[in-house]
Amino acid sequence: MDERKGKYTTVSIPVTLYNRIKKLIEGTGFTSVSQYVTYVLREIVAAHEEARYEEPFTQEDKERILERLRRLGYL
Amino acid sequence: MVSKPHGGRLVDRVARGRRRELLLDEAKELPRLEVGFDRAVDLEDIAHGVYSPLEGFMVQEDYLHVLYDMRLSTDHPWTIPIVLDADPEELGDVREGDDLALTHRGRVLAVMRVEEIYGWDKREYARMVYKTTDPKHPGVAKIYGMKELLVGGPIDLVDELPNPLERYTLWPAETRVLFRERGWRRIVGFQTRNVPHLGHEYVQKAALTFVDGLFINPLVGWKKPGDYRDEVILAAYEALVKHYYPRNVVVLAALRMNMRYAGPREAIHHAIVRKNFGCTHFIVGRDHAGVGDYYGPYEAWEIFQEFPDLGITPLFIREAFYCRKCGGMVNEKVCPHGDEHRVRISGTKLREMLRRGEKPPKTMMRPEVAEAVMSFDNPFVEA
Numbered sequence: 001m002d003e004r005k006g007k008y009t010t011v012s013i014p015v016t017l018y019n020r021i022k023k024l025i026e027g028t029g030f031t032s033v034s035q036y037v038t039y040v041l042r043e044i045v046a047a048h049e050e051a052r053y054e055e056p057f058t059q060e061d062k063e064r065i066l067e068r069l070r071r072l073g074y075l
Numbered sequence: 076m077v078s079k080p081h082g083g084r085l086v087d088r089v090a091r092g093r094r095r096e097l098l099l100d101e102a103k104e105l106p107r108l109e110v111g112f113d114r115a116v117d118l119e120d121i122a123h124g125v126y127s128p129l130e131g132f133m134v135q136e137d138y139l140h141v142l143y144d145m146r147l148s149t150d151h152p153w154t155i156p157i158v159l160d161a162d163p164e165e166l167g168d169v170r171e172g173d174d175l176a177l178t179h180r181g182r183v184l185a186v187m188r189v190e191e192i193y194g195w196d197k198r199e200y201a202r203m204v205y206k207t208t209d210p211k212h213p214g215v216a217k218i219y220g221m222k223e224l225l226v227g228g229p230i231d232l233v234d235e236l237p238n239p240l241e242r243y244t245l246w247p248a249e250t251r252v253l254f255r256e257r258g259w260r261r262i263v264g265f266q267t268r269n270v271p272h273l274g275h276e277y278v279q280k281a282a283l284t285f286v287d288g289l290f291i292n293p294l295v296g297w298k299k300p301g302d303y304r305d306e307v308i309l310a311a312y313e314a315l316v317k318h319y320y321p322r323n324v325v326v327l328a329a330l331r332m333n334m335r336y337a338g339p340r341e342a343i344h345h346a347i348v349r350k351n352f353g354c355t356h357f358i359v360g361r362d363h364a365g366v367g368d369y370y371g372p373y374e375a376w377e378i379f380q381e382f383p384d385l386g387i388t389p390l391f392i393r394e395a396f397y398c399r400k401c402g403g404m405v406n407e408k409v410c411p412h413g414d415e416h417r418v419r420i421s422g423t424k425l426r427e428m429l430r431r432g433e434k435p436p437k438t439m440m441r442p443e444v445a446e447a448v449m450s451f452d453n454p455f456v457e458a
Contacts, residue, residue: 029380039383042150046384053079055251056087065252072242074253074326 013037077254077262077353078387082128082151085247085351089122090186090231098233102176102183106169108161108226113217113333115179115236116296117157120332122185122232123246127351132159134191134227142203145340145381152347152382154340155204158195159187160222166192175226183233190228197221204337207369214336214366238331240295243309245328251353253326254288261286263356263390264349267293268334270303270311270448272440274420276319277395277404282358289325290354291316296331300458301426305329307447307454314447338363338370339378343385350387359389396420397438429454 021033030036057065069075080086090098110118120126128151133141136148138156147153159177169175169189177185201208201215210216238244245253254262263282267275283289291312295305303311309329316325332348335341341364346357363375379389393406397418401410410417418438428435434445448454 043383046386049083050079050386053083056085057248057252061248062252065249066256069245069249069253069256072245074245075256 008034011037076260076355077251078350078355080124080127080247080351081347081386082147082149084128085251086121086124086127086130087248088130088229088231090233094231095233098186098231099183101174102186102233105174105176105186106167107176107178107183108165108169108187109178109181110159110184112179112236112297114159114177115184116331116333117159118177118185118230118232119235121157121230123248124351125247125330125332125348126157127247129157131187131190131229132225132227133157135193135225138193138195138225138227142200145343152343152385154343154347155335155337156200158225159227161192161224161226162222163224165222166224166226177230179236184236185230185232185234187226187230188228189226192224192226194223195225204335204340205369206338209369212336212366212369217335236331240305240309240329240331243327243329244331245326245352247351247353250290250326250328254290254353257288257323257326259287261356262288262290262354263358264290264292264346264352264354264387265358266345266349267291267308268302269422270308270440270454271315271444272420272422272425272435273397273404273438274395276315276441277406278358278360278392281392282356282390283324286356287324289320290349290352291325291327292330292349292352293327294332294334295329297333298456300456302456303426303448303454304451304456307451310447310450311444314443315441318443319441334364336364336366338365339374342375342389343378343382346379346385346387346389350385354387356388356390359391361394399438426455 018033021036025036121129121131133156140146140148141153141156145154171189171191173189175187175189176183177187197218198208201218205212205215207215210219263286265279279289293308312327316327342359349357359375362372376391393408395404395406398405398410398412398416400412400416420439425435425439429448
């Protein structure tokens with residue numbers, strides 16, 4: 001989506017890595033190194049966030065839910 | 076592992092007990108804004124975490140990010156703006172920072188903290204979300220019919236809409252507990268608005284082969300004339316599950332959620348919603364959530380490439396047909412035979428047969444499913 005300028009900031013990466021990525025994305029759907037780096041970072045960040053999650057239910061919430069599930073015949 | 080809710084937190088904005096009583100009391104003194112059925116449904120979906128991480132209707136920053144970047148201001152993927160519209164005269168003296176009672180048919184459903192009131196460009200919305208400004212598109216027509224201002228801010232639900240399908244309704248917190256209780260780690264979500272034919276069953280079973288459980292989640296609520304009635308869809312699925320699925324591999328639950336017909340963008344939206352229910356995988360149909368010829372047949376598949384951080388795996392399963400030579404349901408990828416051997420299943424044709432009281436052939440629909448549909452005097456929504 002390039003219809004509206006998003007808010008961007010600068011992150012430094014080694015020039016060698018920049019060049020390596022530039023070469024890697026030739027002929028792919030990625031149009032810039034920034035686009036590629038954003039894509040890859042989002043994938044990694046999401047995976048890290050996933051690993052940290054715990055359900056917020058209290059035991060009381062869980063009991064209430066289990067009771068309803070039993071009543072409806074799901075359990 | 077049951078999927079993490081979108082944005083990392085399952086939203087619960089349902090006021091209970093003493094807090095609910097206080098809010099209902101407070102609401103008596105508050106300015107009121109009457110909302111239609113669609114917005115009332117959005118309210119319930121927000122409050123029960125279906126739209127996690129949204130805690131209310133979008134403020135402008137989120138709205139614009141979603142419109143142009145397909146992401147929330149937190150960078151999480153989000154493709155459909157969830158907005159509350161109002162006319163200036165309805166809002167009267169309501170200002171940012173005020174509380175507002177949201178009513179439906181005069182009954183207070185929620186209390187909203189107004190964070191922002193802002194204008195919007197409906198045509199731009201249509202162009203970005205629907206990829207067309209054509210008023211004949213049903214989603215675009217709805218947008219053009221909305222009011223002049225948008226009101227953003229968090230909500231607290233104090234009452235629910237009447238729900239004739241209460242016994243089939245499960246919310247994300249409930250399915251997440253249920254999936255764990257069943258010991259499922261990988262769950263595939265299937266969205267539908269139709270009674271199942273053999274093609275649907277094939278796709279579901281193909282997906283189920285690789286996961287622990289199947290979550291069949293029909294969209295109910297708003298219907299257009301000629302659609303199957305909600306209770307017919309559920310009865311048909313119950314018949315299918317009872318006769319053709321092993322015990323304890325399927326959860327069937329209805330979801331009242333607005334259908335927007337936004338094609339590819341809505342496919343992402345549907346996937347996010349099922350992620351909040353705990354699904355790890357989601358079956359994306361060919362021309363998913365499309366209407367007419369506004370979207371290419373595979374656009375709803377291609378858009379997933381733009382979201383490496385969606386947190387739910389899309390499954391793209393080709394359309395199935397019955398091949399007389401293979402002797403079963405197959406798809407283009409696995410069947411070498413020509414069209415003369417293939418029985419394509421047309422939803423429209425099935426509907427016509429059932430309307431005439433004619434039982435569809437076994438190559439199209441399971442007899443038990445057809446019987447369930449035909450047990451209703453009129454399985455279709457009247458004009």
